[in-house]
Amino acid sequence: MSEWKQKRFWTDATAVETDDGFAIELDGRRVKTPAKAGLILPTRAMAEAAAAEWEAQEGVVNPLSMPVTRSANAAIDKVRIQHAEVADMLAAYGDCDLLCYRADQPSELVARQAELWNPALAWAREALGVRLETHTGVLHVPQDPEALECLSAQVHALDPFHLAAFHDLVSLSGSLVLGFAAARDWRTADEIWTLSRLDELWQEEQWGADDEAQAMAGIKRDAFLHAKRFFDLA
Template sequence: MTERMKEGVRLPSREDSLPKRFYKAVSVAETERGWTLQLDGRGIRTPMKNRLVAPTQTLAQLMAAEWDAQGKRIDPFTMPITRLAHGAIDSAATNRDAIIGEALKFAETDLLRHRGEDAELARRQADEWDSYLEWAEKTLGANLPAVTGIMPAETTPKAIAALQAKAKAYDAWQLTALGQATALTASALLGFALVERHATADEVFSASRVDETFQAEHWGEDAEAAARAERLRGECLAIGSMICAL
């Protein structure tokens, strides 16, 4: 038996499928279109072959930090702000109506509007969520009342029209943040709160986890659920960082 056979066959890992790092220096430069990320002095493109250009120097620097932190291989999973930029440039600019429509669907069955029948859980939900409903009515012009149980809450055309008008005023970067934050939290209101800087990313994520936190306190939380929550928190923080950098 050869030494190679004794050692066994090495199975390919996820890292093996990742592209190798092909650059040494990462920098940002100002152009006529905005701030571009450069690898060894050359600009790079998005998956759809568009130029990767940020509207602000701060945002470009955040992306540059992600690229500079890569090791021998490039792992997109560790580059959430760059992925958000790809979405803003490749998708949001041409799919505005679809992104807005999806966010409005969430508003009709918004997480913050549906309260549990358990008294303690309902109290926590009210403490955490009522202020967002009040803010939505006062600032966004959308009256979205809360209901108890799983039955859909009543949503008026006026409320949806108010949210739609607000979303239509967003640029591609803000719209990307709205779409991603809404899907991540199951709440259009939390998505708007983050884009409008009414709440921080940590506050938004914490508000989205009231039910899960309550259940974990009573029944425990397994390692897989905890890992998923941490991953989602990281994604939410990245969205918040992008908004603050615009």
């Protein structure tokens, strides 16, 4: 038996202000999340972006074409309920941040990592108030507990919608520092994404590009850019 799929039944999708924020109405009927909670969004900009996704649907509804709605659903149904657990998981990236683990050879890669990653760590000292130490090799070397506590507090301070976006900024880049850098507009999201792929791009230069790996990288890049957009909409 084929899976049931929702078809468009509405004429107009609109963003409306409520006592708690902004809702999406389909011909006057409020949209709910998959867990049947009210889809109440924190800003008009986010609500209008979500309403535009619903308005663009034709025939069978395609959730994959509705990234703002899907991220909002995740913020309400998952992140809001497990806020502390999600924040703890993301804060833990600070103790094994991508930017802190450096190659010891070849010299060209060592130099490139220093040139491109050191400015991000310098920004973290200024903007986040933490100093993270770099190491060569892949074995875990713990960071200063006070620095990690400072980073954790800043992650926990994010509301569910920002935290939902921040989850993807960090997990896709592999770096808590780059996640904060994207969220706080240190550089463009595209530039920061490229920084997160420094090692992969180096390998491509040496051995050539793999079509499947490039396709996957493209999917992840799109998800990273969407996460930044959703963070800003929140």
